[in-house]
Amino acid sequence: MSSVTASLAPADLPQDATGSSRIDHLVMLNLVEPGSRVLDVGCGDGSLLALLRDRRGVDGRGIELSRQGVNACLAHGLPVIQGDADTDLAAYPDDAFDYVILSQTIQATRQPKVVLEHLLRIGRHAIVSFPNFGHWRVRSELLLRGRMPVTDTLPDPWYETPNIHHCTIRDFVGLCRLVGARIERASALDASGHPMRFALPWWVWNLVGTQGVFLLRRQ
Amino acid sequence: MATPLLKSGPEPASQADEPTSPVARFEVDAPLAMDAGVDLAPWQIAYQTAGTLNAERSNAVLVCHALTGDQHFANTHPVTGKDGWWERLIGPGKPVDTDRYFVICANVVGSCMGTTGPASINPATGRAYGLDFPLVTIRDMVRGQAMLLDRLGIKDLFLCIGGSMGGMQVLQWAASYPERVFAAMPIATGARHSAQNIAFHEVGRQAILADPNWHGGRYLDVGTRPAKGLGVARMGAHITYLSEPALHRKFGRRLQDRDAPTFSFDADFQIESYLRHQGITFVERFDANAYLYLTRAMDYFDLAADHGGVLANAFRDTRTRFCIMSFTSDWLFPTADSRAIVHALNAAAAPVAFVEVESDKGHDAFLLDEPAMISAAKGFIAAAARERGL
Numbered sequence: 001m002s003s004v005t006a007s008l009a010p011a012d013l014p015q016d017a018t019g020s021s022r023i024d025h026l027v028m029l030n031l032v033e034p035g036s037r038v039l040d041v042g043c044g045d046g047s048l049l050a051l052l053r054d055r056r057g058v059d060g061r062g063i064e065l066s067r068q069g070v071n072a073c074l075a076h077g078l079p080v081i082q083g084d085a086d087t088d089l090a091a092y093p094d095d096a097f098d099y100v101i102l103s104q105t106i107q108a109t110r111q112p113k114v115v116l117e118h119l120l121r122i123g124r125h126a127i128v129s130f131p132n133f134g135h136w137r138v139r140s141e142l143l144l145r146g147r148m149p150v151t152d153t154l155p156d157p158w159y160e161t162p163n164i165h166h167c168t169i170r171d172f173v174g175l176c177r178l179v180g181a182r183i184e185r186a187s188a189l190d191a192s193g194h195p196m197r198f199a200l201p202w203w204v205w206n207l208v209g210t211q212g213v214f215l216l217r218r219q
Numbered sequence: 220m221a222t223p224l225l226k227s228g229p230e231p232a233s234q235a236d237e238p239t240s241p242v243a244r245f246e247v248d249a250p251l252a253m254d255a256g257v258d259l260a261p262w263q264i265a266y267q268t269a270g271t272l273n274a275e276r277s278n279a280v281l282v283c284h285a286l287t288g289d290q291h292f293a294n295t296h297p298v299t300g301k302d303g304w305w306e307r308l309i310g311p312g313k314p315v316d317t318d319r320y321f322v323i324c325a326n327v328v329g330s331c332m333g334t335t336g337p338a339s340i341n342p343a344t345g346r347a348y349g350l351d352f353p354l355v356t357i358r359d360m361v362r363g364q365a366m367l368l369d370r371l372g373i374k375d376l377f378l379c380i381g382g383s384m385g386g387m388q389v390l391q392w393a394a395s396y397p398e399r400v401f402a403a404m405p406i407a408t409g410a411r412h413s414a415q416n417i418a419f420h421e422v423g424r425q426a427i428l429a430d431p432n433w434h435g436g437r438y439l440d441v442g443t444r445p446a447k448g449l450g451v452a453r454m455g456a457h458i459t460y461l462s463e464p465a466l467h468r469k470f471g472r473r474l475q476d477r478d479a480p481t482f483s484f485d486a487d488f489q490i491e492s493y494l495r496h497q498g499i500t501f502v503e504r505f506d507a508n509a510y511l512y513l514t515r516a517m518d519y520f521d522l523a524a525d526h527g528g529v530l531a532n533a534f535r536d537t538r539t540r541f542c543i544m545s546f547t548s549d550w551l552f553p554t555a556d557s558r559a560i561v562h563a564l565n566a567a568a569a570p571v572a573f574v575e576v577e578s579d580k581g582h583d584a585f586l587l588d589e590p591a592m593i594s595a596a597k598g599f600i601a602a603a604a605r606e607r608g609l
Contacts, residue, residue, distance in 0.1 A: 037568075061570070070574050071595050077602030079540065081561050081573035091562035 023193035036098035042105035046073035086110045089118035097123040107163045120218045129213040134168030134206040169212040185215040238265040238333025239297035243370045255353035265333025266325035269293045270317035279373045282324040283381030283388035289332040292324040298504045314597040328363040329355035331506035338506040350436035357520045361391045375399040382406040382585035394533040402603040406544045407585040409556030411521035420514040423452030449507040450498030457497045462548035462581035530563035541571040542599040551582040
């Protein structure tokens with residue numbers, strides 16, 4: 001396993017004036033250079049994009065599947081298109097953005113590998129976060145109860161979950177190797193969404209991290 | 220409604236030269252340079268406005284009308300007596316808020332509601348132009364609108380908005396005068412007319428040309444009108460503006476004022492009666508030659524072809540913010556057409572939003588009460604207004 005370890009101490013987190021921002025959004029905010037061009041794939045109501053624009057002066061764009069989400073973005077003046085990662089990324093030119101963000105979405109795509117390759121092609125950097133299927137709660141649901149896990153980060157039962165391609169942090173590191181992505185920074189978030197305080201080996205993150213957050217770039 | 224078969228009706232109230240709206244007249248020193256290679260002069264453009272231009276002249280909105288639309292977007296129509304055609308979207312407190320913006324809509328070049336077109340008097344002959352009028356393009360329409368804005372002292376637009384053929388004009392505006400368009404909303408449109416759309420237009424034109432009352436386009440000289448041909452053209456086109464689910468919901472197989480089929484070619488079905496009515500009412504307000512010219516203008520529209528075959532090149536270095544909108548049941552300008560525009564704008568790194576509105580009302584949805592369209596437009600326009608400091 002690589003020796004990349006947690007690089008985001010909680011002290012790095014910006015103070016959130018409104019107290020309304022999601023902690024994982026604040027983690028991502030910290031990974032983005034001010035004034036850069038960002039595409040947020042699966043941007044929801046645009047709260048991360050708005051945060052990036054207001055705090056980092058980012059020129060942000062978004063892709064969102066739900067019309068409600070798109071409408072919310074429009075009302076905030078965010079240029080967001082209705083579409084999805086599987087079908088719309090192919091149309092973007094190479095190196096169109098400094099960062100392409102895929103937050104909590106890769107596990108819901110039909111072709112995660114193809115999507116990741118597009119992220120690395122479209123952006124100079126890719127930022128990917130996902131729920132860690134290797135978390136001990138998930139493992140224990142399977143091991144002890146013999147059932148598909150239902151947790152805070154994965155709340156849907158198996159028959160109606162949009163998450164069709166679960167992976168563990170270790171799996172994702174493997175995919176990064178496969179597609180030739182260099183891991184620039186990585187961290188695991190704990191149950192409260194905070195980055196883990198200490199540099200820990202991968203296997204520990206894979207056991208206790210509820211989410212993985214990766215900053216990647218093309219090799 | 221029991222409607223008779225189409226027949227030659229009374230002359231329409233002539234709006235072609237003396238419309239019921241303001242007109243900007245351009246003399247021989249200010250010709251309209253047309254793509255057909257003709258400098259049209261003298262010429263005129265009829266328009267309507269709503270709202271007030273602010274002191275900074277920064278709140279102007281140009282509304283671009285569709286194929287058979289006109290400048291009467293927010294006032295009672297002088298011929299039909301109907302409400303303005305886009306009052307659902309434009310008016311006090313509406314997304315295009317006439318309390319805040321100065322809204323302009325001009326009849327397009329080649330039409331018949333007061334802007335110079337084939338039904339206008341050709342000063343060289345003293346008769347209607349007829350087919351002597353040069354072929355019109357979408358770009359010609361936009362050039363004409365730009366000259367009107369110059370005349371009105373409006374340097375740039377806060378917003379340029381339109382649906383269908385109006386959306387084509389919006390795209391052309393963004394391509395021809397990017398520095399004059401702050402925000403653009405092309406709705407239910409495409410960057411080119413598809414083969415299927417050209418095919419439908421050709422059927423409509425052939426219906427007009429086949430009407431003996433068309434007289435080689437000189438019908439106004441002999442006091443006839445190709446009402447049957449134009450009516451059939453409208454009937455065919457009207458089907459393309461709807462959708463199968465909408466037709467089924469509105470009419471189904473229900474019979475018109477009868478309990479059983481008559482075993483004749485009378486309008487037994489409600490849908491037949493409805494289409495005949497559409498044809499008849501259209502003939503009362505529209506000129507057949509103008510229909511030929513405007514359908515041709517749409518057919519010729521291919522924005523990518525004008526830019527080396529790459530649509531993104533039409534929007535290179537644009538600073539305009541775009542909001543593209545399509546409707547799920549629109550098969551005339553399907554969502555794929557809008558997506559092609561979105562992809563081109565993405566490739567040009569333009570700020571673009573895109574909404575696909577769920578609707579079973581077909582292409583005409585952009586003119587109808589679609590709350591999802593209204594709310595998306597409201598959000599986009601309000602945010603753009605904030606960015607412009609309005």
